[in-house]
Amino acid sequence: MISENEIKHLGELARLEISDQEIKDLTSDLEQILSYVNVLEEIDVAAIKPWQSNNLQANILRDDVEKDALVENQNLIARAPQSKDNYFVVPPIFE
Amino acid sequence: MIKEIKNSLIKKEYSCCELITQTFDKILKEDRKINAFISLRKDDALKEAKAVDEKIQRQENLNILEGIPFGIKDNILVQGLRVTAGSKILEDYIGPLDATAIKKIKKEGGIIIGKTNLDEFAMGSSNETSAFGSVHNPHSLDKVSGGSSGGSAAAVASDFISAALGSDTAGSVRQPASFCGVVGFKPTYGAISRFGLIAMASSLDVIGILAKSVEDVELIFRSIRGRDEYDATSVDVPDFKGAIDFKNLIIGVPKEYFTNGIDEEVLAAIKKVISQLEKEGTKIQEINLQTTKYCLPCYHIIMPAEVSANLARYDNVRYGSSFLELQNQLGISSLRDLYFKTRGKKLGKEVKRRILLGTYVLSKGYYDAYYNRAQKVRSIICDDFNDAFHKVDFILTPTTPTTAFGFGEKTKDPVAMYLSDILTVSANLAGIPAISLPLSRDSHNLPIGLQLIGKSLDDSRLLEASKLLENLINYQ
Numbered sequence: 001m002i003s004e005n006e007i008k009h010l011g012e013l014a015r016l017e018i019s020d021q022e023i024k025d026l027t028s029d030l031e032q033i034l035s036y037v038n039v040l041e042e043i044d045v046a047a048i049k050p051w052q053s054n055n056l057q058a059n060i061l062r063d064d065v066e067k068d069a070l071v072e073n074q075n076l077i078a079r080a081p082q083s084k085d086n087y088f089v090v091p092p093i094f095e
Numbered sequence: 096m097i098k099e100i101k102n103s104l105i106k107k108e109y110s111c112c113e114l115i116t117q118t119f120d121k122i123l124k125e126d127r128k129i130n131a132f133i134s135l136r137k138d139d140a141l142k143e144a145k146a147v148d149e150k151i152q153r154q155e156n157l158n159i160l161e162g163i164p165f166g167i168k169d170n171i172l173v174q175g176l177r178v179t180a181g182s183k184i185l186e187d188y189i190g191p192l193d194a195t196a197i198k199k200i201k202k203e204g205g206i207i208i209g210k211t212n213l214d215e216f217a218m219g220s221s222n223e224t225s226a227f228g229s230v231h232n233p234h235s236l237d238k239v240s241g242g243s244s245g246g247s248a249a250a251v252a253s254d255f256i257s258a259a260l261g262s263d264t265a266g267s268v269r270q271p272a273s274f275c276g277v278v279g280f281k282p283t284y285g286a287i288s289r290f291g292l293i294a295m296a297s298s299l300d301v302i303g304i305l306a307k308s309v310e311d312v313e314l315i316f317r318s319i320r321g322r323d324e325y326d327a328t329s330v331d332v333p334d335f336k337g338a339i340d341f342k343n344l345i346i347g348v349p350k351e352y353f354t355n356g357i358d359e360e361v362l363a364a365i366k367k368v369i370s371q372l373e374k375e376g377t378k379i380q381e382i383n384l385q386t387t388k389y390c391l392p393c394y395h396i397i398m399p400a401e402v403s404a405n406l407a408r409y410d411n412v413r414y415g416s417s418f419l420e421l422q423n424q425l426g427i428s429s430l431r432d433l434y435f436k437t438r439g440k441k442l443g444k445e446v447k448r449r450i451l452l453g454t455y456v457l458s459k460g461y462y463d464a465y466y467n468r469a470q471k472v473r474s475i476i477c478d479d480f481n482d483a484f485h486k487v488d489f490i491l492t493p494t495t496p497t498t499a500f501g502f503g504e505k506t507k508d509p510v511a512m513y514l515s516d517i518l519t520v521s522a523n524l525a526g527i528p529a530i531s532l533p534l535s536r537d538s539h540n541l542p543i544g545l546q547l548i549g550k551s552l553d554d555s556r557l558l559e560a561s562k563l564l565e566n567l568i569n570y571q
Contacts, residue, residue, distance in 0.1 A: 002455070006455075007451065010455055010458075011451065013454050013458065014407075014450050014451060015407075015410070015431075015434035015438055016435065016438050016447060016450060016451070017438070017440075018447070019439075025444075026448065029448050029509050030448065030451060030455070033448075033452060033509055033510060034452075036395065036513075037392040037393075037395050037465070037469075039388065039392050040389060040392050040393060040396070040469060041468075043468075043472060043475075045468055045471040048471040048474050048475060049471070049474060050470035050474065060327035070192055070325075071191045075191055076191055076413075079188065079189060079191060079413075080412065081412070081417045082417060082419070090430050091422075091427060091428060091430050091432065091433050093430045
């Protein structure tokens with residue numbers, strides 16, 4: 001049902017590098033899992049509304065008032081693999 | 096148990112410093128064979144123990160959890176402590192803040208001993224997917240602890256700590272509790288703030304509690320539950336103020352939870368406690384939960400979808416290793432490389448499976464057939480429980496189909512591992528509270544767990560009923 005090419009494409013979408021050996025295993029794994037979940041096809045869902053929430057709370061908002069941050073920006077950015085001043089450092093986007 | 100420890104501290108039978116020192120000594124000596132802990136927090140814990148002793152000297156009143164040693168699953172943030180989620184991609188990450196549940200434990204004087212081992216990103220039912228090694232069942236070292244809160248369950252069962260926090264998305268607190276012979280509680284969705292819990296599947300995740308007794312679970316639950324401004328899905332759970340007795344309980348037994356695939360000894364143990372309940376005057380009612388066979392398949396569409404979104408942030412930009420060293424190791428010369436290669440190298444097999452599956456079920460052409468359909472099935476699963484709770488107060492089932500299995504026994508086929516959650520996953524889909532109580536042991540001396548499920552927001556009454564059951568069972 002699911003092909004190795006589809007797995008490669010999914011890897012692209014999820015930004016995950018998958019080795020050639022991994023592609024074989026993952027194709028077989030996903031095949032098995034999809035087989036298992038396909039039992040849901042036997043239910044007639046036409047008249048059913050999709051699940052929305054267990055607690056039926058909607059759009060919890062707070063007042064638009066300035067508050068102190070829980071953690072200073074600098075504190076968070078400093079934990080990054082690479083940072084400079086108050087910015088994250090990344091490799092070039094274009095080669 | 097918590098009350099006994101508090102009494103001993105107040106009576107000065109031992110000091111808090113002695114208690115905490117002994118805690119670390121025991122862990123250093125015995126955790127090598129269990130592997131329950133990923134990080135330990137010795138210096139701060141001892142400082143806090145000293146402060147507790149000084150408070151006792153001054154004859155001040157102690158807070159609810161004062162001096163009690165806690166383990167915290169390593170997907171919950173504790174400020175200044177490494178938080179790995181059991182993954183290489185976070186192996187060097189230091190938590191910048193305390194999760195709300197942690198803030199509350201600290202406020203009540205609980206002492207955090209360390210971070211417990213877990214399946215990577217909480218994905219697993221055996222604690223075999225951790226990048227920091229598997230956790231061994233204290234009752235039989237050649238068996239798994241269960242997962243994903245394996246470290247928490249094993250640490251409590253080994254008496255390293257009094258109690259632990261875990262997380263439960265399909266049974267990850269209840270199943271290892273059952274395998275390790277401790278109490279494992281999953282509250283109503285939202286009852287405990289998820290702020291500071293590393294997200295796996297946001298509509299299913301809850302923080303749960305593992306301890307030796309229901310009384311301890313309740314003390315901790317009262318301390319850490321409640322509406323939190325930092326978690327919009329959090330809710331207040333009302334206290335149950337009535338009286339509860341065997342004679343005024345109606346307990347539902349769903350036949351779908353007692354079918355093929357459930358171990359004979361597990362079935363026998365549950366049937367025995369059902370007889371005991373009937374003798375006490377409890378009304379036992381057979382119920383139908385027809386949507387049971389759709390729960391696990393439904394979960395394995397919704398959960399991966401949410402996982403694929405929640406784990407997109409692990410891009411080695413905000414969290415991860417310095418890419419200067421990666422540049423040499425993996426040949427990273429562009430942003431694209433950074434994403435692909437670090438995620439490819441540092442995320443484990445099970446995590447990748449779920450991210451890819453989630454990406455698939457959300458993608459164009461498949462969204463309706465899978466994700467949308469699963470969301471509708473989730474509705475009817477919730478309805479099924481709502482109907483059941485019009486007829487019964489609680490639902491009683493085994494927690495797991497088997498007792499603890501051996502390492503590698505279920506890792507060849509992903510679905511075989513997933514089936515460990517078949518009796519626990521429904522409570523997560525419906526957002527309802529459930530608890531696993533240690534019941535007895537099988538012929539290999541492995542613990543068997545009993546599960547009691549309640550309706551939404553009925554956590555307090557569920558815990559009261561659990562205390563009754565616990566007394567009746569008298570697990571040794």
